[in-house]
Amino acid sequence: MVQKKKGTPRLVADKRYGSAKKSPKPAAKPRKKRAVRKPMRGPIGWILALFRWIFRLIWGFIWRISFVTAVILGLAVTYFALQLPEPDALLDGRARGSVTMMDRNGEVFAWRGDQFGGAITTNTASKHLINAIVATEDKRFYWHLGVSPRGIASAVRINLREGRGPLSGHGGSTITQQTAKLLCLGVPFDPSVWKSEKEYEADCRRTTMWRKAKEAIFALAMEAKYTKDDVLNIYMNRAFLGAGARGFEAASQRYFGKSGAEVNAAEAAMLAGLLKAPTRYAPTNNLARSQDRATVIIGLMEDQGYLSAKDAEIARIAPAQLSEAAEAKAGGYFADWVMDSGPEFFTRDTTEDVIIKTTLDRRLQAAAEEAMLFIFENKVREGSKAQAAIVVMSADGAVRAMVGGRKTKVSGGFNRATQALRQTGSAFKPFVYATAMELGYSPNDRIVDAPLTINIPGSGPWSPKNYTKDFKGSVTLTDALKDSLNIPAVKLSEEVGRENVRKVASDFGIESDLAAGPALALGASESTLIEMTGAYAGILNGGSSVTPYGLVELSLLGDSEPLMGTGGGIGERVIRDDAAGQLIYMMEKVVSQGTGRRAALADREAAGKTGTTQAARDAWFIGFTADYVAGVWMGYDDNTPLSGVTGGGLPAEIWHEVMVRVHQGLPARALPMTTPSAPLRTPSTNFEPIPADDIADTVLQRVLRGFGQSSGGTDRSDENRENR
Known part of the structure; x- marks a missing residue:
């Protein structure tokens, strides 16, 4: 039996890839223990822990909500961005159109609409x-x-x-x-x-x-x-x-x-x-x-x-x-009138851009405004609330200037020239005399200015008075108009027939309801200034009716052809040219010798008529030269009587100031008046009116021109009518 030696190592199988010994690894250093924060104990620790928990909760909620909001906002912005049209399509976003007005010289003076x-x-x-x-x-x-x-x-x-x-x-x-x-x-x-x-x-x-x-x-x-x-x-x-x-x-x-x-x-x-x-x-x-x-x-x-x-x-x-x-405040009263008188779908409610050529003469407009300002600054007591209006037009009814109140720089205001219905007073009398001239009377015919009483059915006796409270006796028709005698005007109206007077006035453009009684002759009816001025323009142009107008041509922006033309001008003949000429002769005497002397112009002939209503609530002067017709009204908006103002006073003076400025640089031209023949008759006072049909009958008009001169206001006879 073999004994093992002490210290002999035990057998170990050789390694496949060598058997070299490796140096031993150094021993690992021991790790330091991480300090652990000990939770704070007690109530303070619990409170801090609660706050930390709430903060984490809120922060988590906020960032999530923010994220969702950002996504929704991004989607909304994207949606609206996709709906937006090209920028050029958004430049004109009007729902209605505009109206641009040009004066008679083709210059822009007013805008309306958008x-x-x-x-x-x-x-x-x-x-x-x-x-x-x-x-x-x-x-x-x-x-x-x-x-x-x-x-x-x-x-x-x-x-x-x-x-x-x-x-x-x-x-x-x-x-x-x-x-x-x-x-x-x-x-x-x-x-x-x-x-x-x-x-x-x-x-x-x-x-x-x-x-x-x-x-x-x-x-x-x-x-x-x-x-x-x-x-x-x-x-x-x-x-x-x-x-x-x-x-x-x-x-x-x-x-x-x-x-x-x-x-x-x-x-x-x-x-x-x-x-x-x-x-x-x-x-x-x-x-x-x-x-x-x-x-x-x-x-x-x-x-x-x-x-x-x-x-x-x-x-x-x-x-x-x-x-x-x-x-000029966008044309003021004139522009407002054009907008109101034009077709609604091309003016007040237009969806198109409209161009309107008008009759406005900015020189004449300035003249009218300056004249009114001059009179109110120099002739009217300070603080007076009295108002006035002015219209200037050509004989064919083309309105050249318009002032609708003392504040001339306004738009959208009450226009007393076109919207105020006021009694006309004696400014109506020319239509009585126009009827007489048309029926063959002469400016030299005589009429008796004496006390007069007319029994009006349903109202009783009515006795008109003259403004002067006296009587002139036998006067010519020219003098009766010149001195604005009331009784001769009533007598003549009854003589020629009230219905005939109403017809002549209506045919001349007085569209308002005319009084039915004998007070018709004294201007008991109401009318507007533009209506009355247009009627006087008919006298100047030889006896044809006139429709006042301001719009000459209307077209759409960019179009070369107009959509419509003027809506006014000269219309049907109302009285003969010769009758108009004789009436102009009588009205010239009003300015040169009668109640309108303050309106007289130094360098040219002018004709017109004053008008003052009962209690002086309205005062008028309307007249013309050979070039222009102008009308002036003055009164209070609430019908308060004027103090010491008649048509022959301040209105005549305003008219004078307007026409002096209007005619600057214009050569003087004679009025188209006809000098009357010798007197023919004295109208009767029995008031047997001529049938209304006669005034429209040219043959009968010529027959009726002479009734044989009679004295003392006796009745005209059939024999005299036939002999003439």
């Missing part, structure tokens, strides 16, 4: 205009994404500080948000939903939290689809800037008579200043207030580097001024 002067862009507009808009409305316009949180927060803070609601007053809206509002957030005007465009726009301007949120989304969508220039173009063309102007091009033409490409810094500042409150700051309403607002804008432009200190000072020293047409 005026759109044509598209203006950042490429065509004056740099001052663009800078003024950005400086005023949104100085960070080129840097934000459509919404300015800083601006909204600032506006809310200001509103709360001023005691208003957070959304009342200052809006903090960017130009993009304002443009979104102008687009009504993409909702088009629908007549079945909104009664008018005004109601539609008011609805679009409503401010609620939901609408503000939607406005912000729409603004972001616009910024996503359009360039900054696109947004500004839409804004510049859709903004309402007062006086019916839609867009800066229309406003520039409206107020300054020039394109928005040509405005200087002062004019641009005035236009930009309108954005805050278009009606309040419209220069046609209050030029000084508009200029003050523009000064503020100039300061903003200077502060933001758009104007140098020198240029800003120049703009302040030379503020913007209105054009002549704008100064």
Whole structure:
């Protein structure tokens, strides 16, 4: 048995890949034990743990909600962006059209409706205009994404500080948000939903939290689809800037008579200043207030580097001024009358852009306004509330000037020249004498001015009086008209037949209801100034009726052919030319020798007639030269009697001042009057009226021209009629 030696190692199989011994690995260093924060024990620890749990809960809620909100916002912005049309389609968003009026010389003088002067862009507009808009409305316009949180927060803070609601007053809206509002957030005007465009726009301007949120989304969508220039173009063309102007091009033409490409810094500042409150700051309403607002804008432009200190000072020293047409308050009474008298679908309710050529002569219009101002400043007591109206027209009825009240620079006011129905007084008497001349009477025929009483069925006896309360005895018809005697006018009216007088007056254009009784001859009926002036124009033109008119031609913008022509002018013959000539002769004596002497013109013949109604509630003077007819009315709107005023007083003086100015530079022409033949008769006082049919019968008119001269107002006989 073999014994093993001590210390002999035990057999180990050789390794396949060598048996070299590896150095032993160093012993691993023992790990340091991580310090463990021991939870704070007690109530404080529990409270802190609760706060940590709440924070993690809120944070988790916020980021999830934010993520969902961002997704929804992105989808909403994408949706609105896809709905938006090309920017050029949004420049003109009017629901109704405009009316542009031109005077007799083809110059624009008035606008009505929603005026759109044509598209203006950042490429065509004056740099001052663009800078003024950005400086005023949104100085960070080129840097934000459509919404300015800083601006909204600032506006809310200001509103709360001023005691208003957070959304009342200052809006903090960017130009993009304002443009979104102008687009009504993409909702088009629908007549079945909104009664008018005004109601539609008011609805679009409503401010609620939901609408503000939607406005912000729409603004972001616009910024996503359009360039900054696109947004500004839409804004510049859709903004309402007062006086019916839609867009800066229309406003520039409206107020300054020039394109928005040509405005200087002062004019641009005035236009930009309108954005805050278009009606309040419209220069046609209050030029000084508009200029003050523009000064503020100039300061903003200077502060933001758009104007140098020198240029800003120049703009302040030379503020913007209105054009002549704008100064005329858009044509005032005349333009309103044309709008009212034209076809409604092409004037008041037009959806098209309409051009109207009119009869207005701006030189004559200025003459009428200056004359009224002169008389009221120099001849009327201070503080008087008396009103006046003036109409100037040609013999064919073309109205050349119109003043409807003492405030001449107005639009939409009560027009006393066309809307006020007033008793005519003695201004009606020429139609009585026109009837007599047509029936063969002579201006030299005599009539007795003596006390007269007529029994009126149902009313009893009526005794007219002369204004002077005396009687002249036997006078010629010329003198009776010259001195405006009442009793001869009544006698003559009854002699020739009331119905004939009514027919002649009506045929001359007096369309108002005419009195049925004998007071017809004294102007108991009511009429308007334009109606009466048109009737006198018929006398001047030789006895043919006249329809006063202001519209000469109406066409659509861009069309070469007019849609309609004038709606007035000379119509049917009412009295013979010879009869009209004799009446003009009589009316010339009114001015040269009678009650209308204050109207006389130094360098030319004039004819006319005064008129004063009962208790002097109305005073008239209407007359003409060979060139123009003019009518003047004066009175109180509430029918208060005038104090010491008759038709031969202030109205005649206004007429004189008007016609002196109207005829400046015109050569004097003789009136077309006919000198009368020898006297033929003294009209009777038994009042056997001529049948109404006779006045329209040319043959009978010639037969009736002579009734044989009689004395003492005896009845004319059939024998005298036949002998003539």
